[in-house]
Amino acid sequence: MTAPTRTFGLEAISQMFQQAETENRAAFLPYFPIGYPDYDASIEAIAAMADAGVDGFEIGISFSDPLADGPAIQVATQKALENGTTVRTCLQAVRALRERGITQPMLMMSYANPLVAYGTEQFVLDAKAAGADGLIVPDLPPEEAGYFADVCAREHMALVFFLAPTSNDARIKLAAEKATGFIYVVSLTGITGERRDLSTDLSQIMANIRRLTDTPLVLGFGISTPEHARMMNGLVNGFIVGSALVRAANQGTDAVSKLAQDLRNSLD
Amino acid sequence: MTMANYLKQGAAVPDERGYYGEFGGRFVPETIIPALDELKAAYEQAVDDPAFVQELMHLQRTYTGRPTPVTYAKRLTEHLGGAKIYLKREDLAHTGAHKINNALGQALLAKRMGKQRVIAETGAGQHGVASATAAALLGLDCHVYMGEVDIARQQPNVFRMRLLGAEVIPVSSGSRTLKDAINEAMRDWVTNVRSTFYLLGSALGPHPYPKMVRDFQSVIGHEAREQIQEEAGQLPDVCIACVGGGSNAIGLFHAFRDDENVDFIGVEAGGLGVDTDKHAARFGDLSISRPGILHGTRSYVMQNEDGQIMETHSISAGLDYPSVGPEHAYLRSLERAYYTSATDEETLEAFQALSQLEGIIPALESSHAVAEVIKRAPTMSKDSVILVNLSGRGDKDLDTVIKALEGSL
Numbered sequence: 001m002t003a004p005t006r007t008f009g010l011e012a013i014s015q016m017f018q019q020a021e022t023e024n025r026a027a028f029l030p031y032f033p034i035g036y037p038d039y040d041a042s043i044e045a046i047a048a049m050a051d052a053g054v055d056g057f058e059i060g061i062s063f064s065d066p067l068a069d070g071p072a073i074q075v076a077t078q079k080a081l082e083n084g085t086t087v088r089t090c091l092q093a094v095r096a097l098r099e100r101g102i103t104q105p106m107l108m109m110s111y112a113n114p115l116v117a118y119g120t121e122q123f124v125l126d127a128k129a130a131g132a133d134g135l136i137v138p139d140l141p142p143e144e145a146g147y148f149a150d151v152c153a154r155e156h157m158a159l160v161f162f163l164a165p166t167s168n169d170a171r172i173k174l175a176a177e178k179a180t181g182f183i184y185v186v187s188l189t190g191i192t193g194e195r196r197d198l199s200t201d202l203s204q205i206m207a208n209i210r211r212l213t214d215t216p217l218v219l220g221f222g223i224s225t226p227e228h229a230r231m232m233n234g235l236v237n238g239f240i241v242g243s244a245l246v247r248a249a250n251q252g253t254d255a256v257s258k259l260a261q262d263l264r265n266s267l268d
Numbered sequence: 269m270t271m272a273n274y275l276k277q278g279a280a281v282p283d284e285r286g287y288y289g290e291f292g293g294r295f296v297p298e299t300i301i302p303a304l305d306e307l308k309a310a311y312e313q314a315v316d317d318p319a320f321v322q323e324l325m326h327l328q329r330t331y332t333g334r335p336t337p338v339t340y341a342k343r344l345t346e347h348l349g350g351a352k353i354y355l356k357r358e359d360l361a362h363t364g365a366h367k368i369n370n371a372l373g374q375a376l377l378a379k380r381m382g383k384q385r386v387i388a389e390t391g392a393g394q395h396g397v398a399s400a401t402a403a404a405l406l407g408l409d410c411h412v413y414m415g416e417v418d419i420a421r422q423q424p425n426v427f428r429m430r431l432l433g434a435e436v437i438p439v440s441s442g443s444r445t446l447k448d449a450i451n452e453a454m455r456d457w458v459t460n461v462r463s464t465f466y467l468l469g470s471a472l473g474p475h476p477y478p479k480m481v482r483d484f485q486s487v488i489g490h491e492a493r494e495q496i497q498e499e500a501g502q503l504p505d506v507c508i509a510c511v512g513g514g515s516n517a518i519g520l521f522h523a524f525r526d527d528e529n530v531d532f533i534g535v536e537a538g539g540l541g542v543d544t545d546k547h548a549a550r551f552g553d554l555s556i557s558r559p560g561i562l563h564g565t566r567s568y569v570m571q572n573e574d575g576q577i578m579e580t581h582s583i584s585a586g587l588d589y590p591s592v593g594p595e596h597a598y599l600r601s602l603e604r605a606y607y608t609s610a611t612d613e614e615t616l617e618a619f620q621a622l623s624q625l626e627g628i629i630p631a632l633e634s635s636h637a638v639a640e641v642i643k644r645a646p647t648m649s650k651d652s653v654i655l656v657n658l659s660g661r662g663d664k665d666l667d668t669v670i671k672a673l674e675g676s677l
Binding site for chain 2: 063064065066067068070074078081086087088111112113114115116117118138139140141143144161162163164165166167168171175186189190191
């Protein structure tokens with residue numbers, strides 16, 4: 001059951017970027033794992049960030065072996081699993097957030113195995129029914145994503161692919177052809193986690209990709225401060241912050257809310 | 269013995285995308301996809317280059333000590349009263365296990381690709397030692413990720429790696445065993461991908477690793493197929509090898525793949541029993557093991573209902589891994605290979621039996637294969653032949669065995 005007042009899926013994501021563009025800023029999409037520090041606190045953190053005016057969400061499903069993640073997210077997702085968080089719990093969380101009236105687009109972030117174990121098609125259907133708008137799967141490159149892509153396309157759900165500083169033109173063209181919703185550009189060769197400084201050749205990396213595609217580009221990995229966020233305007237269509245928000249959650253929902261607010265305000 | 273280029277034997281699998289039937293592939297973050305493409309191209313070019321192949325074979329002969337012999341296990345055969353048992357003696361290869369075959373091949377490739385920094389993961393420490401050895405020989409910087417649990421139970425190998433000039437990096441995440449060491453090695457590779465060669469130790473991971481590791485290890489079967497015909501006057505009726513990731517097994521099986529009358533048996537770690545939750549029998553307990561995706565490849569994975577990877581148990585660190593190389597999943601699906609398991613207890617009995625009857629102390633990993641020989645040989649006729657891959661020697665395991673057998677020795 002989707003809220004009738006809300007546009008859905010690819011359309012919702014596209015509107016999100018259009019809205020940010022009319023405001024001459026980048027869209028801000030926080031990542032947050034369901035079940036950290038516990039289920040209720042993760043719902044509260046996401047609701048508080050929605051109130052702070054973020055543009056969309058990357059909703060984290062935890063995995064025992066998160067090989068693209070750094071220590072902050074490793075620890076948080078491990079805790080979420082110890083708290084009994086499952087794929088079903090995460091879908092339930094999305095439903096609960098929609099019932100609270102949260103309208104921003106939500107993309108489910110998961111490594112491939114929990115989704116395959118759930119059943120790829122069933123997951124896409126259930127995620128859609130819960131109110132999610134797309135999928136982000138960091139260990140699923142386009143050439144392995146055939147079945148995921150077919151089901152997502154049929155259901156008008158986004159399936160986001162990644163590009164990295166190592167991606168050559170052929171990889172950029174492949175991601176541009178296959179990605180729906182947006183392309184997730186990894187800012188550096190590495191894993192998730194806060195960095196003091198962002199790469200100095202970001203504008204060159206983005207220009208290199210932009211030359212070959214009109215698909216919205218969302219930057220992630222390392223972005224953690226309002227100063228970083230301010231640099232995103234004009235550089236990208238959107239950006240993702242994860243580890244810094246997860247770390248803030250150690251100090252409680254207020255700290256998450258404040259950081260999200262600071263990041264959002266820095267864009268105006 | 270002829271030394272044809274076994275790296276270039278035509279094989280039906282994998283296909284161009286790295287698939288063995290429905291298993292295999294490349295399920296990795298985008299950052300390292302270009303590195304896998306580069307590796308695949310460099311590997312294909314290297315095996316076509318006679319200079320590379322000659323250098324590898326020269327090192328195998330003059331450094332590793334290849335060919336390793338095939339030994340007739342006369343007293344074990346008489347003791348069991350059935351099939352004649354022959355041992356392929358990878359325990360006699362330099363560094364004491366088959367791992368050196370792959371490590372030397374990949375280290376030569378790293379050097380050829382101009383990558384000065386190599387990283388590796390290790391469980392029992394054998395691959396770490398082999399990588400550190402190859403790096404020392406070729407003047408490369410070597411960093412080995414090893415789970416804290418494995419560091420504690422394989423101390424001699426930790427010292428060996430450090431003596432050889434490698435840095436051993438303890439891994440404290442997850443179950444602190446081989447699976448987590450691979451996670452950390454992959455995180456390192458993602459971070460340092462331009463300068464670093466990932467020297468992966470088993471026939472698993474994203475394409476082209478399962479194929480490349482198989483090909484480097486297929487020297488085992490390539491030699492053994494000739495040797496067994498000289499020693500036994502026939503091909504074996506059955507080849508037996510232990511299976512963690514499965515590199516020693518695939519290295520033995522591969523050369524016999526077209527010999528339809530040669531059966532393959534892979535022996536997994538049965539731990540405390542496949543009816544308990546303390547084992548690593550990926551093919552032995554299909555209630556908790558099914559096709560899934562771990563470490564970049566689609567294969568059988570021990571996982572809970574929610575797709576979370578399960579912790580495994582084995583007395584042998586080298587078999588303590590929740591997934592298995594994709595080609596084994598494929599051979600099983602074709603019923604070309606058959607997989608069974610040996611418990612910790614059966615393994616310890618086999619460890620002692622081979623020591624006392626043949627004067628050969630096997631690695632605990634290899635002892636799983638010997639345990640299957642002990643079960644199977646008595647059921648076979650006296651003119652039949654078993655070829656078992658003795659993949660490593662057991663010196664590294666003495667602490668573990670002393671503790672396990674406390675009071676009975």
